[in-house]
Amino acid sequence: MKSTATLLLIAAMGLAAFKSDKPAYALYDNEGKKVKYEKMIENISKTDVVFFGELHDNPISHWLEYEVTADLHRTAGDRLVLGAEMFEADNQLLLDEYLSKAYEADKFEAEVKLWKNYKTDYKPLVEFARKNNLPFIATNVPRRYASIVSKKGLESLDSLPDESKRFIAPLPIHYDPEVRSYKDMMQMTGMPGMGGKVNDNFPKAQAIKDATMAHFILKNLDAGKVFIHYNGSFHSENYSGIIHYLKRERPDIKVSTITTVLQADTDSLKAEYLNTADYIIVVPETMTRTY
Numbered sequence: 001m002k003s004t005a006t007l008l009l010i011a012a013m014g015l016a017a018f019k020s021d022k023p024a025y026a027l028y029d030n031e032g033k034k035v036k037y038e039k040m041i042e043n044i045s046k047t048d049v050v051f052f053g054e055l056h057d058n059p060i061s062h063w064l065e066y067e068v069t070a071d072l073h074r075t076a077g078d079r080l081v082l083g084a085e086m087f088e089a090d091n092q093l094l095l096d097e098y099l100s101k102a103y104e105a106d107k108f109e110a111e112v113k114l115w116k117n118y119k120t121d122y123k124p125l126v127e128f129a130r131k132n133n134l135p136f137i138a139t140n141v142p143r144r145y146a147s148i149v150s151k152k153g154l155e156s157l158d159s160l161p162d163e164s165k166r167f168i169a170p171l172p173i174h175y176d177p178e179v180r181s182y183k184d185m186m187q188m189t190g191m192p193g194m195g196g197k198v199n200d201n202f203p204k205a206q207a208i209k210d211a212t213m214a215h216f217i218l219k220n221l222d223a224g225k226v227f228i229h230y231n232g233s234f235h236s237e238n239y240s241g242i243i244h245y246l247k248r249e250r251p252d253i254k255v256s257t258i259t260t261v262l263q264a265d266t267d268s269l270k271a272e273y274l275n276t277a278d279y280i281i282v283v284p285e286t287m288t289r290t291y
Contacts, residue, residue: 025060026266026282030275040279041068044256045075045226049217051242053233053259053277057289061260062121064281065230068258069128076226082129083217085209085231086115086122087138089167095138099130117291125230137220139229141212142167150205157208168208169215174248175207181240182207210235214245233259237276262287 029035044050052068054061073080087095091112098108105123115122129136145168148156154173157165165171177183182203213231221227235241237259246253259277263270266282273280 023266024283024287025064026269028269028273028280028282030278030280032269032271032274035279040258041071041075044068044258044278045072047254047256048221048225048227049246049253049255050226050228051236051255051257052228052230053236053257054230055260055262055283056115056121056232057117057291058260058262058283058287059290060281060283060287062124062290066124066128069125069228072226072228073128073132073134078132078134079225081135081137081220081225081227082125083137083139083213083220083227083229084122084125085140085213085229085235086118087136088113088140088142089138089212089216090142092138095126095136098126099133099136101130120290122230135220137216137227139213139216141169141209146205146208149208150199150201153201154204154208167212169211169245173208173211174245175204176244177203179207179240179244180238181210181234181244206235206241210241211245213242214249217242217246218249233261233277239277 027035027037027040050068050072052061052065054065069080069082094108094112097103098105098112109118126136128134145157145160145164154175157168157171157173160168175182177186185203185206186200188202213229213235217227217229229236229242231242236243236257239255239257243255243257246255256279257277258279258281259273260281260283261270261273261276262285263282264285266284269280269282273282
């Protein structure tokens, strides 16, 4: 009897160590209060631009990007505009042709520059736009120009042909090293794996991406539209990055931000993530990755 009681006690303790459910995510506001998904949708639908800051390899980020887009479409209808960091501005024509149903997916995917996780993570968004006749804007600077900046600085863009400059935010690019995201990047360059050198051009390459994304968002944001933009969280968290350039051009623009973070426990939001966005999606650290 004694051994049986001991075994039962051990089993009970083991069960107590497990959570009764396994939530895939928890949603918090910028103050760390849990918020209903429906309330978030209600609030972000009232703004001009919604930034969805993803973790590129996180399946919950990508699933919620689709769900948020679909729910915004129910509210905004044909006023909704989609746009993404994952498409470079010089691919806009190809994207437009595909959305207009000029040809099928195999032709499009063979011609356009795509991220390796396109088919699992971004294709559903493109197909949603195609099915619902919504515009999808390729907002990012062509990577070759960001590479030039990382090596030679922003001034190197001045020598590009006028045709090339069509795919970049208007020059000269204003660069403020005190912007939060760029200060953080300068600290990253001194970390192991970054060569131990502080490269002043490293955050400038990020800035040309942010400035160009802001430029193409504004260029395609007509009155009354709602623009949802998908980007890595670093481009919009702390209301920095793209938003810095957006606000320089349109101080009155209404912006909502969503970001994604990983935590061991989703029951509460860590203090370090407070005020990083209007809404913070907390995903368990053990979540599988898409690549």
